[in-house]
Amino acid sequence: MGIYEELGVPPVINAMGTFTIYGGSKMSPQTLRDMQEAAASFVDIRLLQRRLSQAVAELTHNEAAYICGGASCGVYLSLLAAIAKKRGKKVRHLSREDFYRSEVILFRSHRNPYDIVLDQLGVKLVELAYPNHSLKDPCGDILAAVTPDTAAVYYLESGWVSPGAPALSDVIQAARTARIPVVLDAAAMLPPVENLWAYTAAGVDLAVFSGGKDLRGPQSSGLIVGSLALIDILLEEGFPTHGYGRMFKVGREEMAGLYSALKQFLAADHEARKRDAEEQVALARNMLGGHPLYEPLRSYPNEAGQPIPRVHVRLKTGTVSSGHILAFLAAGSPPVIAADSGPDGFYLNPMTLTMAEMELICRRLLDFTEIPPGKEVYTDV
Numbered sequence: 001m002g003i004y005e006e007l008g009v010p011p012v013i014n015a016m017g018t019f020t021i022y023g024g025s026k027m028s029p030q031t032l033r034d035m036q037e038a039a040a041s042f043v044d045i046r047l048l049q050r051r052l053s054q055a056v057a058e059l060t061h062n063e064a065a066y067i068c069g070g071a072s073c074g075v076y077l078s079l080l081a082a083i084a085k086k087r088g089k090k091v092r093h094l095s096r097e098d099f100y101r102s103e104v105i106l107f108r109s110h111r112n113p114y115d116i117v118l119d120q121l122g123v124k125l126v127e128l129a130y131p132n133h134s135l136k137d138p139c140g141d142i143l144a145a146v147t148p149d150t151a152a153v154y155y156l157e158s159g160w161v162s163p164g165a166p167a168l169s170d171v172i173q174a175a176r177t178a179r180i181p182v183v184l185d186a187a188a189m190l191p192p193v194e195n196l197w198a199y200t201a202a203g204v205d206l207a208v209f210s211g212g213k214d215l216r217g218p219q220s221s222g223l224i225v226g227s228l229a230l231i232d233i234l235l236e237e238g239f240p241t242h243g244y245g246r247m248f249k250v251g252r253e254e255m256a257g258l259y260s261a262l263k264q265f266l267a268a269d270h271e272a273r274k275r276d277a278e279e280q281v282a283l284a285r286n287m288l289g290g291h292p293l294y295e296p297l298r299s300y301p302n303e304a305g306q307p308i309p310r311v312h313v314r315l316k317t318g319t320v321s322s323g324h325i326l327a328f329l330a331a332g333s334p335p336v337i338a339a340d341s342g343p344d345g346f347y348l349n350p351m352t353l354t355m356a357e358m359e360l361i362c363r364r365l366l367d368f369t370e371i372p373p374g375k376e377v378y379t380d381v
């Protein structure tokens with residue numbers, strides 16, 4: 001009996017994409033083999049982290065790199081390094097007062113469900129502009145907000161960004177003028193693979209990626225790339241050092257797994273990947289096209305802003321809602337999990353599907369005849 005069967009947790013077909021609540025992504029057999037090998041020996045974790053920093057920096061054309069336990073803690077650690085640098089102290093010597101006095105600038109259009117790390121650091125958040133609107137001169141706004149205590153500007157690249165957010169280039173320009181680092185949460189911004197070096201080449205000081213999304217590394221891994229001066233602080237004070245670093249443990253298996261997945265991601269045929277996604281979208285449009293209930297459309301880019309198409313199925317009648325369809329898909333065996341686009345439609349995302357799974361989902365959708373009893377289901381991320 002398999003572990004999931006033993007626990008009564010049925011494996012699902014994930015049509016939502018690289019969402020952590022369904023596992024994010026699947027590691028390749030090569031990654032799993034490399035993790036198994038890494039787990040079989042004791043090693044000096046600090047030495048491993050340093051060697052990986054150099055190797056990953058080289059692979060991603062960056063000054064330095066740091067493997068951490070996920071993008072959220074990557075953002076925390078990046079800002080921690082920026083605070084330590086600003087205060088001219090080692091992380092271990094930072095007082096509560098050092099945190100209270102430190103300021104991090106961000107735009108209200110970048111507030112998002114992951115930014116709780118900013119509150120947790122205990123820094124003063126200096127919020128600019130409006131949730132759905134930035135003023136004409138974001139550079140000027142940043143420069144006016146900078147004080148001797150400004151430790152960093154936080155920037156978000158994600159589907160969570162509200163319309164009207166300032167351009168990254170403007171923020172970089174202002175931050176450069178004021179000599180403060182830009183910390184970028186780009187957790188889900190892979191693909192495109194070039195983002196591993198494009199952000200830092202454009203002037204971002206630290207860019208943070210999730211290892212457990214499309215990089216297909218371990219769920220509990222993340223990657224920081226960028227400034228050697230800042231990452232040196234993390235190499236000294238991050239895991240396995242006691243204190244702040246120790247809160248964010250990252251096992252040698254995860255480190256090796258992320259390294260392995262990264263090499264495979266860099267070597268992957270990303271054009272073939274896009275073609276596969278286009279073919280899945282075409283298959284769904286063929287199978288569902290002309291149906292009285294479904295209007296299958298190609299949607300691009302996807303919810304994270306990644307350059308991969310997905311299927312947007314619009315419902316033609318007001319009586320059947322996406323909540324009914326999602327409940328029907330989730331009640332099947334195996335359960336299919338998809339994301340709604342509001343009450344009148346839903347998405348099927350090829351990123352986490354095989355062609356055979358897309359076909360299975362479409363077949364099941366063709367079997368939908370009546371509104372199932374029970375509650376409508378909406379996706380909760």
Ligand SMILES: *Cc1c(COP(=O)(O)O)cnc(C)c1O
Pocket residue numbers: 020069070071072073112114157158160185186187188209210211212221222
């Ligand atoms: C997914 C995501 C995170 C969290 O990444 P983890 O690797 O799961 O910690 C943080 N920020 C954004 C914008 C994300 O999309």
